[in-house]
Amino acid sequence: MSPALRGIGIVLRTAVRVSPWQSLLCLVETVGKVLAALAPLFVGIFAAGAVDRDLGRMAGAALALVGSTAVTNAFSAVGVNAQVKQHELVGHTLDAEIAHRTASLPTLDHLESARFQDRLQLLKDGEGVLGGAFSLLVHTINVVAFSVAVLVVAATADWRLLILIAIGGIRMISARWSVRWERDAEEAGAAASRLSRHLLDLTGSPAAGAETRVFGQQQALRRRLRAAVRGWRTPLVRAGDRTAVLDAVHLLVFYAVAALILGWMTRDALAGTVPVQALVVAVGVLGSLHGVSSSFVEAIRNFTRIGRNCARLVWLIDYSDRVTANQPARTVPPTRLEHGLRIENLSFGYGDADRPVLTGIDLDLPAGTVIALVGENGAGKSSLVKLITGLHRPTGGRIMIDNVDLADLDPSAWRPRLSGAFQDHARFEFTAQRSIGVGDLPALDREDRVRRALHDAAAEDVIAALPHGLATQLGTAWADGVDLSGGQWQRIAIARGMIRPAPLLLVLDEPTSALDAATEHALFERYAAAARTAAGHGAITLLVTHRFSTVAAADLVVVLDQGRVVETGTHEELVAAQGRYAELYELQARGYR
Ligand SMILES: Nc1ncnc2c1ncn2[C@@H]1O[C@H](COP(=O)(O)OP(=O)(O)OP(=O)(O)O)[C@@H](O)[C@H]1O
Structure with missing residues (x-):
């Protein structure tokens, strides 16, 4: 079955699932529509009755006309009301499905792919x-x-009206062109549509607001936004213009032929070969007949548009199902680490880029240790962290967790064993309690757990400074919301990383870059002490940092350079070895002297 039809099936099933009664009530309007179409017939019977001075026929036709109009209006009101309710219910259910499917993709590469984002944008636009x-x-x-x-x-009134039906039919065939033009235009403008949304977000976002002002980007942004909107809308406008021309030509031809047919029928009516009723019905049905062709065209367009968007929903469903099916991973991860993590000949590159970001990485991260990962900007530290946490998959080699390949682990079971704070941490604009609590959903509203996490992250003072403590709404975009400094947001993120009890792997990817060196050092010593207490279940703490003063407390230091491991050892060993680490350490130490 085509994706469009499958998608329409999904929409129909969703409607029946969310409210079977409303779905049924929506169809009441259909009965009213059929009665409305019979109106010219009743007028024709009334006129014929008048000519024949047949009062009974006239009264019957008048009653049918008034009755059918009343029923049409009543049924229409009931049906439209049900449709409005179903629109919202079905819409919310499908929006939630899109959000769920997107958020459930196990790795980040999908979200980083321009092609995926373009298709997702098309789905969201629709x-x-x-x-x-x-x-x-x-x-x-x-x-x-x-x-x-x-x-x-019309067909039962006079055969000549069939000619008009045929002309309407031609428009229905040509409607397929309009549909194709519209689809091509939507696809041609997808990337520009995404860009214009991104630029709009930039202009309205407080985060980007400072830079746009300082760098005087307002004019440039406006120009780029205009160009992007043009790139997005122009193909659609052109497609609309072409369709309008087609509609106008068809309209002219239809009414020219209609005038000829009515003239012909009037002549025959005067000659007595066409009954008055048929002529009245023909006049009455004319507008509806043209309406029929445009309604059919509209129905085809709507149906195709629904089909196209439903097909995009099916694309996302199939995509996420395929991604899930491609994971043979069903092994349940351990609850404690005996050996630790072993990384074997690991290589990785982003997307289709030829250049690998990590090459030939071999590492042993023993259970129960604190490990520091250092290296210059772009060395590949965050990429390695993303591979270990399963947010990306290696292009070569493997990551063994207690002798089980990470690729064989069920990601949804591995993730609860992890915790941490990331370089690009999220700013959850909830209450402070929940912004931290989301780090361990069962603890979302547990104040005792959040306070403990704040203590472990040494971030109690951030909350103490808030007007309503943990109940304070974060983010000025919300009523009574307060904004935090970059460092305060970062410390909230660290507390979030500390809330999950006994993770097997705690990753701290430059979580303290916005803090001063002394605070970072003190914090890391606290983590290291806590990690060693938790090492009973073999937990590994992995810290990524640029500050060498912090690194000394680690059990093992791994130095990355241009995607390769160039040195491993303790701080003392590496300083003594006088290699890359000692060079970087000396450079930084000199800066502090
Ligand atoms: N999502 C991405 N898509 C494509 N390339 C990426 C992506 N993220 C990182 N890279 C590239 O991978 C390389 C390594 O980046 P990574 O972020 O792992 O380095 P890093 O050592 O953590 O750097 P830093 O200390 O600056 O955070 C860089 O050349 C970077 O441009």
Whole structure:
């Protein structure tokens, strides 16, 4: 089955699942639409009754007309109300599904791929359409039901009206061109659409606000935004123009032929070969007949648009299912480490880039140790951390955890064994309690656990300075929210990294770069002491830092240079070896003298 039809099936099943009754009520409008299409017939019968002075026929037709109008309006109100409710329910359910599928991708490479982001953006652009897909489907059913009823009324009135139906049919065929133009335009503008959103976010974000002002980027941003919006919208506008021209030509041809047919029928009516009722029905049904072709065209367009967005939803579902299926990993990770981590001939490169970021890494990280990872900017420290935490997969080699390949571990079971603070930490704009509590969801609202984590991260003073302590809302974008300094956000992130009880691997990837050297040193000594206490279950603490004063407390120092391990040993051993580490250490020490 095509992805579009599968997607439409998903939308329909979602609608029935979220509310079977509302789904059924939506269809009530369809009955009203069919009755509305019969109106010209009742008018025709009324007119014929008037000519024949048949009061009974006239009264019956008038009653049918008034009754059908009342029922149409009542059913329409009920149906539309149900559709509005279903629109929201189905929309929220599918939006949640998109968010869940995206957030559940186990590694970061998907999110870092421009192609993935473009397709995701297309799906998000169409979220409104997807949310309304069910009501749009019901609308399409209504249009089809109304149109079929109009066609039956017209065809039974006079055969010549079939010519107009045929002309309408031509427009339906050419509608496929419009649909293709629109789809091509959407895809051509996908990257520009994402760029314009990014630029808009930059202009409105307080984080980027300082730099845009200091560097006087406002004008340049406006120019770039204009160009990006042009790149996004121009193909769509062009597609719309071409469709408008096609519609106008079709309209002219339709009404020119309609005028000829009506003239022909009037002549026959005057000659007595066409009944008055048929002529009245033809006049009454004319507008609806043109409406039928444009409604059918609209229905095809809507259906294709729904199908296209539903197909994008199916793409995401298949993509995430494929990613999950590609993980043979079902081995349950250990609850304590006996041996530790062994990294064997590891290599890694981002995306399709030819240049590897890490090459031939061989390392033993024994259980129960504190390890410092050092190296210059771009040496590959964070990349190695992301591989060990399973956020990226190696291109070559493997990472063994107590003799089990990380690739064979169930990622959803490995992640709860990890904790840490990352270089690009998130700013969770919740209350301070929850911003820390999300580090261990069962402890989200446990104040005692959060306070303990704050103590371990030596960040109690950050909370003490807040107006409502842990209950303070963080982030000025929210009512009564307060903003924190970069260092305070970082210390909140460290506390978050400390809340999970007894992780097997605690990663601290430059978590203290915004703090001064003395505070970082004191903090790391505290981590190292705590890590050694926790080493009973073999936990490994991995610290990435640029500050060599901090490194001395580690059991093992690993020096990375241009993606390779160039030295390993204790601080004392490496200083004595007079190699790369000693050189970097001496450089930094000189800076402090
Ligand atoms: N998401 C990414 N996509 C492509 N290349 C990346 C990505 N992240 C890092 N790189 C590249 O990988 C190399 C190593 O980067 P990495 O962040 O691992 O270094 P690092 O040692 O942690 O540096 P720093 O000390 O500056 O944080 C760099 O050349 C960087 O440009």
